[in-house]
Amino acid sequence: MIVDAIISILFGLRYLFAYNDLSYNKIATQSPIYRRISEYEANNALDRNITTCMRTQAIGLSSTDNSMWWKVDLGGLYNVYRITIMFKSYEEQPELRQRGRFAGFSLYISTSNERMNSTLCYKDGPQLPPLSFTTLCIGYGRYVIFYNERMPGVSYPSDYQLRNLYTELCEVIVQGCYKHNVYGADCNVPCPRKNNTCHIHNGTCLECNPGWTGPFCSNKCVDGRYGQNCLNTCTSHCKYNNVCNHFTGQCEGGCDVGWTGSFCEKACVQSFGENCQHPCRQHCYNKECDRFNGTCLTGCTHGFHGQKCNKVFSHRAINESLTVIPTLINIDHKSTYNEFDQYMPRMLQVTI
Numbered sequence: 001m002i003v004d005a006i007i008s009i010l011f012g013l014r015y016l017f018a019y020n021d022l023s024y025n026k027i028a029t030q031s032p033i034y035r036r037i038s039e040y041e042a043n044n045a046l047d048r049n050i051t052t053c054m055r056t057q058a059i060g061l062s063s064t065d066n067s068m069w070w071k072v073d074l075g076g077l078y079n080v081y082r083i084t085i086m087f088k089s090y091e092e093q094p095e096l097r098q099r100g101r102f103a104g105f106s107l108y109i110s111t112s113n114e115r116m117n118s119t120l121c122y123k124d125g126p127q128l129p130p131l132s133f134t135t136l137c138i139g140y141g142r143y144v145i146f147y148n149e150r151m152p153g154v155s156y157p158s159d160y161q162l163r164n165l166y167t168e169l170c171e172v173i174v175q176g177c178y179k180h181n182v183y184g185a186d187c188n189v190p191c192p193r194k195n196n197t198c199h200i201h202n203g204t205c206l207e208c209n210p211g212w213t214g215p216f217c218s219n220k221c222v223d224g225r226y227g228q229n230c231l232n233t234c235t236s237h238c239k240y241n242n243v244c245n246h247f248t249g250q251c252e253g254g255c256d257v258g259w260t261g262s263f264c265e266k267a268c269v270q271s272f273g274e275n276c277q278h279p280c281r282q283h284c285y286n287k288e289c290d291r292f293n294g295t296c297l298t299g300c301t302h303g304f305h306g307q308k309c310n311k312v313f314s315h316r317a318i319n320e321s322l323t324v325i326p327t328l329i330n331i332d333h334k335s336t337y338n339e340f341d342q343y344m345p346r347m348l349q350v351t352i
Contacts, residue, residue: 018186019081019200022074023144023174024048030070032057034166042070045169053088053170060150060163067149068167069115072174074142079183080109080176081200083122083137083144087129088168099128100161105148109139118145126157137174140197140206144174176200192216211247221246237264239274258291267291283309 028042033056040055056068087102089095104125110118121137137144146169150162177187183203191198191205193216198205208217210228221230226249234244237259238251244263245252255264260276268276268291280289283304284296300309 019175020178020187021173022078022080022176022178023072023172026072026074028054028070028072028172030054030056030068032059032065032068040168045070045172046072048171050086050170053168055088056167058164058166059148060161060165061152062163063165066151067147068165069145069147070167070169070172071113071115071143071145072172073113074144074174077111077140077142077180078176078178079180079197079200080121080137080139080141080144080174082134082175083107084132084134084171084173084175085146085169086171087131087133088170089131095131096128096159097161098131100159101165102131102148102167103128103160104156105129105146107135107137108143108145108147109137109141110143110145111141113143115145115147118143128159136201138200144172146172192218209247211245235264281308281310285309 023046025043025048026046028046030042034040035057040053042054044052044054054070056070057063057065059065059068087098090098102124106120106124107122108115108118109121112118119139119141121139122135146167148165148167150156150160150165156162177183177200179187181191181197183189183191183198183200189203192203193205193209193212197207204215205217208214208229211221211226211230213219213221213230221227223243224234226232226234226244226246230246232249234249235251237256238244239254239256241256242251242253244250250262251264255261255275257274258268258272258276260266260268260271266276270280270287270289272278272280272289272291272294276291278294280287280294281296283301285298285301288297289295289308290297295307296309300306303312305311305313
């Protein structure tokens with residue numbers, strides 16, 4: 001009678017609701033492995049036969065292992081809505097004992113194969129779970145993981161079984177939508193934002209495209225913010241203090257004076273002005289100049305002077321002065337222009 005009732009419930013869950021059965025006949029794994037694995041293999045929980053169940057080796061305070069896991073690979077990334085579990089029921093054993101074995105379990109949805117990188121969607125307790133269990137477990141992923149443990153030193157509710165915990169799952173039904181970017185019981189309502197996965201029940205977005213936010217990803221990032229979940233701050237070096245693109249973060253109108261780069265994050269090097277479009281004067285020493293106004297920073301090459309090293313000395317003035325300046329400053333005619341340049345303001349200058 002109990003088995004017939006469970007089969008009736010199972011049949012109803014498969015056909016009363018229109019959500020797709022994502023886990024039927026998929027690949028499952030488990031640990032620790034039961035010694036008679038051929039009889040209790042992990043895939044038994046996915047064959048939709050209530051009389052065949054998976055089983056792991058016992059865990060608990062008197063066992064070698066203190067934790068167990070069972071996982072199903074759905075074969076692709078899907079939008080999950082609900083999980084139903086049929087635990088093993090023994091008519092000849094007290095029901096509370098079985099429920100106490102399964103108590104405290106967790107359900108995870110993951111895009112990876114590791115529980116630690118998964119999203120917890122259900123945590124059982126402190127009441128004992130029913131042997132026919134259903135919960136909403138909304139998420140997006142490829143793997144569904146069942147996990148339980150009995151750790152030394154942890155205080156558990158009095159009804160929890162602490163020793164010889166054999167995990168026996170007869171059926172695990174993961175329901176959701178095979179189609180991407182849809183929601184609703186019939187998996188036929190497009191998500192509000194194109195190419196976005198949304199909440200499988202109400203259509204709210206699980207994640208927005210960069211530059212958008214809000215329950216339905218309909219709100220642009222506020223001025224000064226951009227990117228995924230609008231978490232990034234625009235640079236302060238966009239031209240005319242314009243805000244950056246809410247999607248890319250780039251300054252669409254160009255960069256302010258002294259800055260360049262896709263995000264206007266790079267200071268000018270050997271250049272100056274808006275977008276660093278003007279090269280430093282060729283006669284600036286090492287071509288180094290102020291990135292804002294072009295003023296040479298480390299002096300000029302021989303024969304040039306001025307803030308931008310755009311002025312040259314008159315050859316006539318230099319020749320006439322060569323006979324005078326050495327006497328005044330006690331240097332000979334072989335002195336270098338570096339020694340000589342500091343006296344050039346006395347000479348006739350020509351601007352080029």
